[in-house]
Amino acid sequence: MGASRRVLVIDDDPVIGKSFNRVLESKGYAVITAENGEEALRKLNAETYDLVFTDIRMPGMSGLEVAERIKASQPWLPVVIITGYDTQAYQARAAAAGVSGFINKPLSPEMIENSAAKALEKQHALKAAPAIAEKAALPEAMAADKESTAKSIGLFLAAPFIGLAFILVAPLAGLGALAWFGGRALLKD
Numbered sequence: 502m503g504a505s506r507r508v509l510v511i512d513d514d515p516v517i518g519k520s521f522n523r524v525l526e527s528k529g530y531a532v533i534t535a536e537n538g539e540e541a542l543r544k545l546n547a548e549t550y551d552l553v554f555t556d557i558r559m560p561g562m563s564g565l566e567v568a569e570r571i572k573a574s575q576p577w578l579p580v581v582i583i584t585g586y587d588t589q590a591y592q593a594r595a596a597a598a599g600v601s602g603f604i605n606k607p608l609s610p611e612m613i614e615n616s617a618a619k620a621l622e623k624q625h626a627l628k629a630a631p632a633i634a635e636k637a638a639l640p641e642a643m644a645a646d647k648e649s650t651a652k653s654i655g656l657f658l659a660a661p662f663i664g665l666a667f668i669l670v671a672p673l674a675g676l677g678a679l680a681w682f683g684g685r686a687l688l689k690d
Contacts, residue, residue, distance in 0.1 A: 538562030579620040
């Protein structure tokens with residue numbers, strides 16, 4: 502990994518932050534910790550991060566509320582929930598907020614490393630999708646642009662002939678209209 506990726510770990514248990522640091526630092530990540538949601542949101546406003554891990558149960562603001570606030574202000578930022586209390590209700594609320602995943606306690610080094618890699622890979626795929634779609638649409642847009650250019654050139658070349666036709670036909674149309682209205686007026690009398 503070339504540049505260091507910045508990971509914010511939010512957990513009121515300092516051992517969790519140290520575990521993430523021990524596992525991810527050797528993989529090229531810079532791990533920054535926050536003990537609660539308020540501290541984490543301050544750090545997120547002050548600096549940029551590539552990934553956030555947040556415990557679900559903390560004093561004050563819950564990890565779900567932190568995730569919802571992060572996704573509301575920075576929807577591109579992957580957020581992974583750390584929990585020892587995984588329930589369907591938590592998962593539904595987290596999915597609605599747009600979190601990248603869940604990892605369950607107790608944590609192993611493999612779980613930490615794999616969840617970080619997976620969340621960042623998903624983020625990279627989401628960032629790449631618009632670029633891929635744009636590249637795929639480029640030939641179609643170029644064809645439409647060529648067609649539009651051909652139409653414009655055709656109209657430019659045809660304009661003098663259209664004007665000439667109008668000049669020739671307009672007096673005839675005017676005479677025809679006069680004859681029509683004159684003939685109707687004569688028939689009424």
